[in-house]
Amino acid sequence: MADTRRHRGAHPEDARLFGPGQLPTLRRAVSDYAWLLSRGYAGPSSLKLVGDRHALTARQRVAVARASCSDAARAARLARRLAPEALTGQWVHVDGYNLLITIESALAGGVVLGGRDSSFRDLASMHGTYRTVAETDVALALIGEALASLGLAGAHWWLDAPVSNSGRLRGRMLALSGERGWPWQVELAANPDAVLLARPEPVVTSDSVILDGCRAWANLARHTVTQCVPNAWVVDLE
Numbered sequence: 001m002a003d004t005r006r007h008r009g010a011h012p013e014d015a016r017l018f019g020p021g022q023l024p025t026l027r028r029a030v031s032d033y034a035w036l037l038s039r040g041y042a043g044p045s046s047l048k049l050v051g052d053r054h055a056l057t058a059r060q061r062v063a064v065a066r067a068s069c070s071d072a073a074r075a076a077r078l079a080r081r082l083a084p085e086a087l088t089g090q091w092v093h094v095d096g097y098n099l100l101i102t103i104e105s106a107l108a109g110g111v112v113l114g115g116r117d118s119s120f121r122d123l124a125s126m127h128g129t130y131r132t133v134a135e136t137d138v139a140l141a142l143i144g145e146a147l148a149s150l151g152l153a154g155a156h157w158w159l160d161a162p163v164s165n166s167g168r169l170r171g172r173m174l175a176l177s178g179e180r181g182w183p184w185q186v187e188l189a190a191n192p193d194a195v196l197l198a199r200p201e202p203v204v205t206s207d208s209v210i211l212d213g214c215r216a217w218a219n220l221a222r223h224t225v226t227q228c229v230p231n232a233w234v235v236d237l238e
Helices: 020-038 043-053 058-067 071-080 096-107 136-149 166-180 192-198 208-213 220-228
Strands: 091-095 111-114 120-122 154-160 184-189 233-236
Touching (some): 020 043, 020 058, 043 058, 058 111, 071 208, 091 096, 091 192, 096 111, 096 136, 096 154, 096 220, 120 220, 136 166, 154 192, 166 184, 184 192, 192 208
Parallel strands (some): 091 154, 111 233, 154 184
Antiparallel strands (some): 111 120
16 A cells, blocks of 8 residues: 555554553653663563563554663763764764654654653654655754754765665755755665764764664754754653
8 A cells, every 4th residue: 555644743542652641651661671671681572571561552662662772772872972062063974764754753743752862763664665744844954954053064864775765855855955055965875874883973863773883973853853843742751
């Protein structure tokens, strides 16, 4: 079936699954899951144990997994995190879909998770195809304004080449940055994760694999949401 979504907003059940009454249970689940991860227990079996104990739905379990990490991973990520203000005059390398989809979700009223490592993450899913939505252009503009306000030397965006429509999105981004005078480079890569892990410059992502291996990172999804989307639905599970 073709993907005809015009927004990347909330799931119909999210008001019930992530409402105020659910937050204490979800936060306990994140704490329990992190405790198990910190002691070397396997992720999938630990998530099942925690999910069963707290009677979580499949979507709530995804949220708990995305918001959690071990104590060691949390400490290491926070030690390599740069404050947005520290990026002035620097180039950053951006995990393109990771950042863009989070801001699209925030604009559309979707759940934005606040995780243990301070990152903001969405609950959207992308399976090999990216479709622009009503919020795409606004999201790109807000990200661009947020980056420009920090006085960056430039932003090098990386998009997944195997994902359908990456080339079209690249053209859209280059046109926008050209109009606004933003120093952006946008490239397609077969494996952006590998590219970002190899960069000596700061990276912009909330991807756990990259956060665990990069030299330095910036929490620009959180910065952009906080500064530009004040009414975003942030579910803080930190």
